Amino acid sequence: MxxxxxxxxxxxxxxxxxxxxxxxxxxxxxxxxxxxxxxxxxxxxxxxxxxxxxxxxxxxxxxxxxxxxxxxxxxxxxxxxxxxxxxxxxxxxxxxxxxxxxxxxxxxxxxxxxxxxxxxxxxxLDLTQAEAVLGVIEAEQRGTLDHALRQLSGNLSQPLERMRNALLDLLADVEAGLDFVDEDISFISDEALIDRLTAIATELEQTLQLMQNRGGGSARITVALCGPPNAGKSCLINRLAEQQVAIVAPVAGTTRDTVTVDIELQGNHITLIDTAGIEEAETEVSQQSQAQSRRSTNEARLRLWCVDASSDHFASNATGVKELASRTRKPHTIDLWIATKMDAAIAPNPVFNPDDPWIQCSALSGAGIDDLRTSLCEHLKKHDTEEIGSVVGTAARCRQSLHLAIAAIQQAIQLTIHQQGHEFVSAEMRTVAQCLGEVTGTVYTDDILDRVFGRFCIGK
Ligand SMILES: Nc1nc2c(ncn2[C@@H]2O[C@H](COP(=O)(O)OP(=O)(O)OP(=O)(O)O)[C@@H](O)[C@H]2O)c(=O)[nH]1
Ligand SMILES: [Mg+2]
The missing domain is CATH 3.30.1360.120 (Probable tRNA modification gtpase trme; domain 1)
Incomplete structure (x- = not known):
């Protein structure tokens, strides 16, 4: 059955x-x-x-x-x-x-x-819409829900279906010519064929680009660096971004405006946000920068809580950030604990407890920075599967098919340019049509259906 x-x-x-x-x-x-x-x-x-x-x-x-x-x-x-x-x-x-x-x-x-x-x-429904149904059922975040609803309304499948139809029309012309090849009758000139294939290829590439830019495994994830003043947050953002984006100075309260920088870490697209150190706001400028800092900290998906390990106040600052983190944590927030300036920390201060994992690093010497990057990526991997799972399912499936479709259409263009015969061109065009059909489910295999529907719950 x-x-x-x-x-x-x-x-x-x-x-x-x-x-x-x-x-x-x-x-x-x-x-x-x-x-x-x-x-x-x-x-x-x-x-x-x-x-x-x-x-x-x-x-x-x-x-x-x-x-x-x-x-x-x-x-x-x-x-x-x-x-x-x-x-x-x-x-x-x-x-x-x-x-x-x-x-x-x-x-x-x-x-x-x-x-x-x-x-x-x-x-x-087509396949992308069926997956969107799953997305709606699973959506936990507003952005994910909007994305699933847009997908459900067909905003992904309609353009793909249109491109596929344009390609099938073109294929009909090419194949009609094959029937009359001996009589030297052609239904479409090579120039026109190249133009039309190029137009479809461009549109496919734009669609792929669009998918990569929006929530589909490559959505930007916000990572905030937060904690007390002078903890070394700005120094750390510069180290992670491998460029000078924030001002570093020995005085507390250096960073006022939040500073953001986009980085890529093992394929994860991350927006790093440096925030003003948390302090009592005494001036109006400070009030504004504290409000900005709170907003960024509360909204970030992942937070790097930085505490200066070379300071005598490490223990009390550590307790302080943990309390603040637990008060402001949302269901999907990930908090990581960073002991900074380890190069200057004097043993045995601080004493690290294995049940209370602090990532120990030094932005100055670079020690421990790779561990921090690795830990970040591990947590982001979880983010991908937990949060935008189903819509990512479509995105991954589509990206794969679109890559294959683009490769095949480029091949068709090259074959036409080099006059290799329309039999070969039409074979490549069929591959393109097949790949596009797989995305929307016009062409479906048991394997694809299993992958899509196997993830549903009973009653849906
Ligand atoms: N020894 C040592 N000093 C560091 C390290 N990271 C930062 N510092 C120094 O600590 C001071 C404060 O660094 P910042 O990065 O400006 O600290 P911050 O947390 O951004 O400070 P605010 O913006 O004031 O909240 C500077 O003098 C840095 O040179 C480190 O890894 N080791
Ligand atoms: Mg700073």
Whole structure:
């Protein structure tokens, strides 16, 4: 049995399984109306979407429960099949009871992603949109949700589909010429072919560029350097950026405005932010710079809390930053603890406890900086998979296909320029069409479907 069996009527809990005011059980398949009827829900004569408030008897010990039933009796539904949603209290035993009752009346439990797969198979969604559904379900951050919703509305697949159609039109001209090659009839000149292929190649490259610039595994991640004044934050940002971006001076309160610099670290695109050292604001300038510093610190995805290890106040400063960090931490914030100026630290101050991991480094000598970079990258890897997982799934899949498509179209252009024969050109063009079709799912293989739908949860 595979996800492609769309004859059965499937049923599953479609709402979160934690207690909630409302819970939803979903059903889809040709048998939907019959199964509802066997469950005691009146469905006779329903020929358009309807809502019915009724009761379903779940037997002992639960008995009759109130249920609002939405019915889509025809193919005009999300899955392209007759389907229904049963809304009741969001209690797991009641929802399970409804699923079991539907099972007794002829439905079978849905597998993960099966609803969305049905929507895909009837052409309601393309693959990038199916992945966007997953993105919406998983979205935890506003930016991720916006991205998934844009993808769902087709902003990625539409241009790709348009380019694919342009390519198929062109391919038709090239292949028509092949049929008349002996008569020396050509449907398109080499110059026109090169022009049109180049136009498509340029657009493909722009699309790839666009994907790389926005949230898709390569979204910029903000990393703030924060902590007490004079901790060596500016010196450290200069070391990480390998250039002089911030002023370093022995007096506390050197940095006022936040300073930002974009760097790339093992393929991660990072915006480093140097902030003003945290202090009591006594002047208006200080108030402004403290407010700016707080904003950057609170909004950063990852924070490098810097504390001067050569100072007698290391222990109390360390406690201070940990308290501040825990007060300002959001669910996805990553905090790293950096003991700076280790070259000047006098043993045994500070004493580092293995349960309380401080990354020990010196921006001056460069010692420990590679450990810091490694640790940063490890945490960013987690960020990628946790946070923008599903949309990254599409992005990675698309990037791979687009790279292949661009390589093939460049090859087609070169073959045309060197007059290597339209048979070879058309073969390359077919590869391009295949790659683009794989992104949107016009051309799909079991492997791709498994990869996309295997990540869904049951009921979606
Ligand atoms: N020995 C030693 N000195 C350092 C190191 N890093 C910074 N310093 C010195 O510490 C002083 C303060 O460094 P900054 O980088 O300006 O410190 P900051 O945290 O940016 O300070 P504010 O901007 O005032 O908050 C300067 O005199 C630096 O030369 C280090 O790794 N070792
Ligand atoms: Mg500074």
């Amino acid at each position: 595979t996800l492609l069996d769309s004859d059965d009527t499937i049923v599953a809990i479609a709402s979160p399984t934690s207690p909630a005011p409302r819970g939803v059980v979903r059903m889809s398949g040709d048998g939907t109306l019959d199964i509802l009827r066997r469950m005691g829900i009146p469905t006779d004569g329903i020929d358009r979407p309807r809502r019915i408030s009724t009761h379903v008897d779940l037997g002992n010990p639960i008995g009759r429960i109130p249920v609002d039933v939405m019915i889509w009796p025809t193919q005009r539904s999300y899955t392209g099949q007759p389907s229904a949603e049963l809304h009741t209290y969001g209690s797991l035993p009641l929802l399970r009871g409804l699923v079991d009752e539907a099972g007794r009346c002829g439905a079978r439990p849905a597998r993960p992603g099966e609803y969305t797969m049905r929507a895909f198979l009837v052409g309601r």
